[in-house]
Amino acid sequence: MQPPYLLFLGDVQDQLAAKTAHGLKDWRPERCFGQLRLPGCKADVGLPDTSVEEAARAGCKTMIVAVANSGGWLAEHWIPSIVAALEAGMDVASGLHQRLADIPAVAEAADRCGRELFDVRHPKHRFKTGTGIKRTGKRLLTVGTDCSCGKKYTALAIERELLARGRKATFRGTGQTGIMIAGHGVAIDAVVADFIAGAAEWLSPDNEPDHWDVIEGQGSLFHPAFAGVTLGLIHGSQPDALVLCHEPTRRHMRGLPHQKLPGLRECLEANLAAARLTNPAVRAVGVAIDTHRLDPAERSAYLRQVEDELGLPTVDPIATGVGRIVDALS
């Protein structure tokens, strides 16, 4: 996916639906040229509103469908904008469930204009099954008590901090937004079950001994729908370091009112036990708490409490930064 990007927001009805666009704007602002919004769009990532023609004239190389629609489907009335981008000479990328390549008008336009379509949730690579054979280089994986509790954000913050310190590091995206931000990666939950660990092995290949792959975790070992994805990702990543992510106001597992959250220690122990299968030397290096829903007075008390309980550097990546976790990465 070649930058600069034009971010297509369609006419989604809230900011949450533009999660991918926000992620790109926050983490790769230098690649984002503008946003394209259709009439009625209620999301705004704060980039200049730009038409397809303006973006193409200014040298944009890729239009990114940077929104999540209900069910992962592309709205019919978005198709003309996508075709227009292809006709203006841009490639188009999407992280929706529905493939761009499966929409006849889009496939035809891409073909006719000689442009590329990137369906980032649908890996083209043919993975092998995992082997568990140890690879060179170092790996950090973010794990969580639940889905959507800061695993991507924490991994990106750690990559940024490592790079700022002149260390060698690469963020490895495993979900739609993470892949868009990295420009490559594997939507690990879209891989055929037999190949989860194999895909994770492929994602962070052999590297220099002092290089850190910082891998975006997915799901949770305690989520009854997605724990298989989480476990395969842990085994294939063979992490040297785990960071536990948690959102303290969550009352039940995401989407499942009957399913309670695990305790932090229980969750950390289960992740370490799982990770030891492919890397007996794995250790926990920190805890990342998303405290934005706590009131400011509670925040530092909560962070201190978790730090005392688990005996690990405990940070909020946004409020306090991840420096204390990175200090622990030798």
Next chain:
Amino acid sequence: MQPPYLLFLGDVQDQLAAKTAHGLKDWRPERCFGQLRLPGCKADVGLPDTSVEEAARAGCKTMIVAVANSGGWLAEHWIPSIVAALEAGMDVASGLHQRLADIPAVAEAADRCGRELFDVRHPKHRFKTGTGIKRTGKRLLTVGTDCSCGKKYTALAIERELLARGRKATFRGTGQTGIMIAGHGVAIDAVVADFIAGAAEWLSPDNEPDHWDVIEGQGSLFHPAFAGVTLGLIHGSQPDALVLCHEPTRRHMRGLPHQKLPGLRECLEANLAAARLTNPAVRAVGVAIDTHRLDPAERSAYLRQVEDELGLPTVDPIATGVGRIVDALS
């Protein structure tokens, strides 16, 4: 898949390649009419050798490609037999990776003759993600220290024993051979990772309170390639009862010489801990050992040793039967 079946063995070079045919012959002999072998075939499941024409005349409804070829591909020179079966009025089923429906000559013949193709490794059903919500009825899942250590055989033996005692039971196949034997099921390792648990939930729906679903386990929580599949299957199955399967002469995890096997207790504890997430009442009800590679003098000593160590009824499903395990199913 309507019986009677004609089992197609192609020209495979050993009995192991005919694993599916052997499974069908052993467990559903009443459905198996004959075997079709091409010149040079070195497998033999002991059924009468039968041509397509004879089988069709005798009322065979389905020809099953009952062999596993290297890589899961269908040999070019098998295609004429498949086309002949379709032309003779039979449906054709296969558990290979390659879809029958993707082979133009086969798809064309099925279409022309109005026959059905069953690609059992490729579920047509669109699964939902799992919910972890408890279903009615009882469930037993076989789990193992490794792949290929008796999980399917044990589950089938337990179903047979339950039925022989007049109890309500259904074997639920999760792999190619198991599905062929059951006539339905889900190839759980072929499902997209996001839906492993959801597919397992679909496989054993709500049932009568005294009905046992006996679910074929897959992989092992300690196999670095496949543990994600195993965990999703455990969570979606929400078993009331686990049976641990083990092959005592195995020196390393299947296909991975560097990966040692887990201890039996360690393995059982990990499976119970995982299963508690969706069924806190899960318990271990027995151990099934495949002792056929031990010499007869060692067998009973080994079974006794495991029984003492784990405090659970320990059987060899072939040598001793599974009666003592079924005794524990209330």
